[in-house]
Amino acid sequence: MTKAFRTTICASVLAVGGAGAALADCGTGNVSILGNDFPALQAVVAGASACEGPNVTANLTSDHRDLQVAALTANPSQYSVAVVANGSIVPLLNEGLIRPLDDLVAEHGASLDPTQLVRIEGQIMAVAFMANAQHMFYRSDILEQAGVDAPQTTADVLAAAEAIRSQGIMEYPVAIVSGAGWDLAQEFVNLYLGHGRAFFEPGSAAPAINNDAGIATLETLKALTSYSNPDYLTFGSNSVQALWEAGEVGIMMLWGSRGAGILAGENSTPEIVESTVLAAAPYVEGQTRPATTLWWDGFTIAANTSDEDAEASFLAMLNGLTPERIAANSALAVWLADGYEPTPASAGVVASAQAGAAPYPMQPYMGLMHTALGENLAAYLQGSASAQETLETIEAAYETAARTQGFLN
Numbered sequence: 001m002t003k004a005f006r007t008t009i010c011a012s013v014l015a016v017g018g019a020g021a022a023l024a025d026c027g028t029g030n031v032s033i034l035g036n037d038f039p040a041l042q043a044v045v046a047g048a049s050a051c052e053g054p055n056v057t058a059n060l061t062s063d064h065r066d067l068q069v070a071a072l073t074a075n076p077s078q079y080s081v082a083v084v085a086n087g088s089i090v091p092l093l094n095e096g097l098i099r100p101l102d103d104l105v106a107e108h109g110a111s112l113d114p115t116q117l118v119r120i121e122g123q124i125m126a127v128a129f130m131a132n133a134q135h136m137f138y139r140s141d142i143l144e145q146a147g148v149d150a151p152q153t154t155a156d157v158l159a160a161a162e163a164i165r166s167q168g169i170m171e172y173p174v175a176i177v178s179g180a181g182w183d184l185a186q187e188f189v190n191l192y193l194g195h196g197r198a199f200f201e202p203g204s205a206a207p208a209i210n211n212d213a214g215i216a217t218l219e220t221l222k223a224l225t226s227y228s229n230p231d232y233l234t235f236g237s238n239s240v241q242a243l244w245e246a247g248e249v250g251i252m253m254l255w256g257s258r259g260a261g262i263l264a265g266e267n268s269t270p271e272i273v274e275s276t277v278l279a280a281a282p283y284v285e286g287q288t289r290p291a292t293t294l295w296w297d298g299f300t301i302a303a304n305t306s307d308e309d310a311e312a313s314f315l316a317m318l319n320g321l322t323p324e325r326i327a328a329n330s331a332l333a334v335w336l337a338d339g340y341e342p343t344p345a346s347a348g349v350v351a352s353a354q355a356g357a358a359p360y361p362m363q364p365y366m367g368l369m370h371t372a373l374g375e376n377l378a379a380y381l382q383g384s385a386s387a388q389e390t391l392e393t394i395e396a397a398y399e400t401a402a403r404t405q406g407f408l409n
Helices: 003-013 039-049 064-073 089-094 102-108 140-146 154-166 182-194 212-226 237-245 256-264 270-275 307-319 323-328 344-354 366-381 387-404
Strands: 030-035 055-060 081-085 117-120 123-139 174-176 251-255 276-279 293-301
Touching: 030 039, 030 064, 030 307, 039 055, 039 256, 039 307, 039 323, 055 064, 064 081, 064 089, 081 089, 081 307, 089 123, 089 293, 089 366, 102 123, 102 307, 123 140, 123 256, 123 344, 140 154, 140 270, 154 212, 154 251, 174 212, 174 237, 182 212, 182 293, 182 366, 212 366, 212 387, 237 251, 237 256, 251 256, 256 270, 256 276, 256 344, 270 276, 276 344, 293 307, 366 387
Parallel strands: 030 055, 030 081, 174 251
Antiparallel strands: 081 293, 117 123, 123 251, 123 276, 123 293
16 A cells, blocks of 8 residues: 555544554353445455354444444343444444444454544544545446546536436446435435535534535535436435446446456446446536545444453454455455555555545534435425525434433533
8 A cells, every 4th residue: 555545544433553563362151243235345354254263243234334323222232243434433432332443442452553443532433444435437438429528526526417418329328326315314424525615614513514515515415316217216326336336337436445346247248347447526617626535444342241252353343454364355445454465456546545534423413414305305306495495404303302302402
């Protein structure tokens, strides 16, 4: 990994650094892991499962965000490990459901780089191991056929989409992860931060999206979905990737962690793979950073789990992150660990990071804003509410939730 890229990621997502040598003995106890389902995390879990001593099980599912709070609230917790990102860790912090890791790091984490340790109010609450971001994928052959250059801005994406459609090359040339709910809200977050704006008033939990940038973000989102398949409100990452691999779209915004699978071509054709280019997320016209957010993924240990299980869980997760395992799986992620060498699949995340993409906000009330966005954006896209009405509804829904949880008076 280049020094420049390490520095960029460190400043943006709080994490770079190493993982220890292979750990044959991970103690005793039960290790149960809850996390998302994608190849990089599957590789980590395989390493954790290779430990001698503990009984290791895992539930890797796209529904992990919906399960984590209830699962870790149980006493004892249903899972000893929750794999989180800088957005999904916040609800667990708010409810006190994960334990500080300072003692475990002091005893077993000598090989971890200090910048790999995610500190909240001075305590180590997570160990980060990979970076991710949504970024642009485009088909160079489709753009060449349409006679357009590679897009640099969201306006360029829309112009290229119109050229592709108007020439009859593809009817729905664009795909984004726009499924109603969390995914659609994340698209708004990406575009809004691309305007260089904040979601809240400085030093306050008061919302700050009912403005010109909020209107422009909604309009761009609506324009992008106008070039997508009419079923766009059902699109998760799996369906967007499937559309790409079937050759149905020419430009998409998708998570970088999907790049390795797409370039492997197992569900596609050589023509599609050879013309696939992974690039930085586009800029909003006139702005200076890509319209995306940088994320780190890392592991936490449940508060409501025994000390024996917590120690075994920590050791098992480190065994999933050895330099040898990272080197063997370099193509699956942008790893924040020794043993990683950038691959073609990491190009879009690296380019977005080096261009200054913002990290996902970690305020304790950002989850409430994300929920309010997810519940109210579809009405605007379907034409049943104006942009102004939509922003007012979102802010009102957020304020109600923020008052209930004590963030606003």
